[in-house]
Amino acid sequence: MAEFTMELNDEQKEVRDWLHGFAADVIRPAAAEWDEREETPWPVIQEAAKVGIYSLDFYAQQYFDVTGLGIPMAMEELFWGDAGIALSIVGTGLAAVGVLANGTEEQIGTWIPQMYGDANDVKVAAFCSSEPDAGSDVASMRTRAVYDEAKDEWVINGTKTWATNGGIANVHVVVAVVDADLGSKGHASFIIPPGTPGCSQGQKFKKHGIRASHTAEVILDNVRVPGSCLLGGKEKLDERLARAREKARKGGERVKNAAMATFEASRPAVGAMAVGTARAAYEVALEYATTREQFGRPIIDNQGVAFQLADMRTQIDAARLLVWRASWMAVNGKQFTAAEGSMSKLFASETAKKVTGQAIQILGGNGYTREYPVERMHRDAAIYTIFEGTSEIQRLVIARTLSGMPIR
Numbered sequence: 001m002a003e004f005t006m007e008l009n010d011e012q013k014e015v016r017d018w019l020h021g022f023a024a025d026v027i028r029p030a031a032a033e034w035d036e037r038e039e040t041p042w043p044v045i046q047e048a049a050k051v052g053i054y055s056l057d058f059y060a061q062q063y064f065d066v067t068g069l070g071i072p073m074a075m076e077e078l079f080w081g082d083a084g085i086a087l088s089i090v091g092t093g094l095a096a097v098g099v100l101a102n103g104t105e106e107q108i109g110t111w112i113p114q115m116y117g118d119a120n121d122v123k124v125a126a127f128c129s130s131e132p133d134a135g136s137d138v139a140s141m142r143t144r145a146v147y148d149e150a151k152d153e154w155v156i157n158g159t160k161t162w163a164t165n166g167g168i169a170n171v172h173v174v175v176a177v178v179d180a181d182l183g184s185k186g187h188a189s190f191i192i193p194p195g196t197p198g199c200s201q202g203q204k205f206k207k208h209g210i211r212a213s214h215t216a217e218v219i220l221d222n223v224r225v226p227g228s229c230l231l232g233g234k235e236k237l238d239e240r241l242a243r244a245r246e247k248a249r250k251g252g253e254r255v256k257n258a259a260m261a262t263f264e265a266s267r268p269a270v271g272a273m274a275v276g277t278a279r280a281a282y283e284v285a286l287e288y289a290t291t292r293e294q295f296g297r298p299i300i301d302n303q304g305v306a307f308q309l310a311d312m313r314t315q316i317d318a319a320r321l322l323v324w325r326a327s328w329m330a331v332n333g334k335q336f337t338a339a340e341g342s343m344s345k346l347f348a349s350e351t352a353k354k355v356t357g358q359a360i361q362i363l364g365g366n367g368y369t370r371e372y373p374v375e376r377m378h379r380d381a382a383i384y385t386i387f388e389g390t391s392e393i394q395r396l397v398i399a400r401t402l403s404g405m406p407i408r
Contacts, residue, residue, distance in 0.1 A: 001332045002066040006324065008073065012065070016073050022053060023081025031082035034212035035376055040168065041085050041212050042122065048089050049119040053078075056112050059093050068331035072272035072323050079276030083380035084212030086273070088124075091164040091213060092116060095125035095173040097266070102189050102231040111191050115171045126169035128160035128218050135162070136393045139183045143220060145176035145190060147234070152227040154190060156220045159202065162387070166216040167201020170194045174220065178237065185244040188237055191229040198223040209379035267341040267388060268326040271348035274384040275320050278352040281359035281377045282312045288363050288372075305362055312355045319348035339394075339401035346394035349384030356381040 008016060026047050034041040048054035062070030078086040096112050103111070117123030134140040143158025156176055160166065172192040179186030192199050202217030227234060286309055289300035299305050322344040329340055336342075356378035360367035367374050385391045399407050 002068070002328070004325065004328045005067060005069075006321070008069060009067075012067070012069060012073060015062075015070075016077055019053070019074055019077035020080070022048070022051065023077055023086075027078070027081030027085050031085060031212075031373065031376065032370065035082075035084055036211075038206065038211040040124070040165075040214045041088055044085055045089055045124070046119065046122050049116070049122050054089055054092075054116065054122065056096060056116055059090075059096070066331060068328035069324055071269050072275075072320075072327045075269050075272035076276040076279070076320070079273040080280045081276075082212070083273065083277050083377070083383075084210040086276075087164065087210050087213035092123075092125040092169075094127040094164065095169070095171065098127050098173045098189055099191070099231060104231075104233055107191065107228075107231060111171055114194065115169075117170065123170035124165040124168065125171045125173065126163045126165040126167075126218065127173050128163045128166060129175045130160065130162045132159060132161050136389065138187070141175070141177050141184075141187065143174065143176040144180075145178050145188060147178075147227075148224075151224075153224045154227065154230060156190060156192075156223040156225065158220050160218040160220070161202075162205075163216060163218050165214055166218040167204070168214055168216075172199060172218060173231075174218070179241055179245075182241065182244050182248065185248075186241065189231040190225055191231065192220075192223060192225060193229065196223055196225060208382055209376070210383050267345035267394075268323045268330065270384060270388050271319065271323040271326070271344040274345075274348040274352035274381065275316060275323060277377055277381050277384070278312075278316050278319065278348075278355040281356040281374050281381075282309070282316060284372065284374050284377075285309065285312070285359040285362040288366075299362075308358050308362060312358055315351045315355060319344070319351045322347050337401070339398040342389070342394040342397040342401075345384075345389065346391055346398070349381075350391060352381040352384050353378075 026044060030041060030044050034044070045054055052058055062074050065071070075090070078089060092115050096115055099108055099111055115123060115125035131141055131143060134142065143156065143160065145154045145156045147154055156174060158176065160174065166172070171194060174190050174192055175187055176190060177186055178188045198221040200219045202219045204214070204216040207215060230237060289305050289309060290298050292299050300309065326336070326340045326344040329336065356374060359374040360378055363372055363374055366372050369375060389397070396407060
């Protein structure tokens with residue numbers, strides 16, 4: 001187990017500087033254009049693939065960093081460049097992690113390479129869990145998967161929403177109900193291979209922020225996939241369902257939702273994204289405040305501005321420390337006895353919204369225009385308090401964990 005540290009080692013610093021250079025030289029110059037176009041920035045993703053950032057190897061190296069700081073460091077630097085483009089680059093990782101966490105070695109080797117493609121022909125993947133009536137309430141999921149034993153196929157029907165890369169993905173990973181009586185314990189994940197009949201894009205959402213990231217509904221109409229597309233395999237699923245049914249029959253101890261446990265461990269990465277956006281806005285505001293003059297002196301000479309910047313930096317550093325602590329705990333198998341993963345995501349996401357708003361205030365009228373990037377950063381920051389569990393859900397998770405009570 002690695003000791004917790006607040007200092008990156010030399011190798012991590014090299015990776016950080018490399019990522020920062022890519023964010024500064026490639027992502028930032030393209031940010032305003034792709035935000036206006038509201039389209040997937042394929043050329044930027046291809047550039048990321050050429051240098052090795054958009055690849056399973058890169059994310060695996062960061063994921064298995066024993067200090068736990070690889071992923072949050074990478075997320076912060078990429079999202080410092082631009083949240084929409086960065087999400088287009090890292091969005092495939094959501095589906096890849098789903099396969100890594102639940103799939104067999106054969107499934108991992110077969111499907112993850114198809115999620116990324118290569119530098120000459122980049123692909124993306126989508127993780128499809130949320131539904132129109134089942135976002136935070138995963139127990140209300142309606143997408144069904146029924147096993148056709150005669151053909152060894154699963155037949156999937158339903159509608160997924162808020163899917164990053166939904167409909168344009170080469171590979172979709174879909175969470176569906178296989179036993180409705182078991183609630184969230186009766187869910188399973190499936191691979192939808194490229195070109196599968198019945199899988200199509202529904203509505204593409206025109207969003208307030210992160211516009212360069214494609215978000216859409218995915219329609220599943222009698223989608224048939226081979227039995228081999230059930231992540232983990234049917235034998236493992238049957239064993240898990242049997243255990244859940246037995247516990248339900250006995251009315252035994254409450255079993256922690258596996259999906260919620262996964263989210264708890266992944267939430268620090270979202271917190272790191274928020275830290276990157278907040279830091280970017282703070283840096284713009286700091287530079288503006290030191291160069292913009294009013295009444296014959298830089299506006300940072302005014303306590304009203306200087307104190308805001310002091311608070312902004314303090315909150316950003318505090319958010320980063322919460323993210324790093326939770327990331328270290330997750331990698332080293334420490335139990336989140338106080339919902340530290342949710343704490344990091346809650347504080348960092350709220351910090352991003354607040355800091356980007358303060359940046360606009362410091363820039364005044366200029367901050368409200370698209371001539372300066374803080375307007376876009378403020379729009380982008382709004383998503384952090386919503387996706388992968390709203391701030392209200394984070395508070396609920398924290399309160400339940402601290403009290404042991406079924407708070408509603």
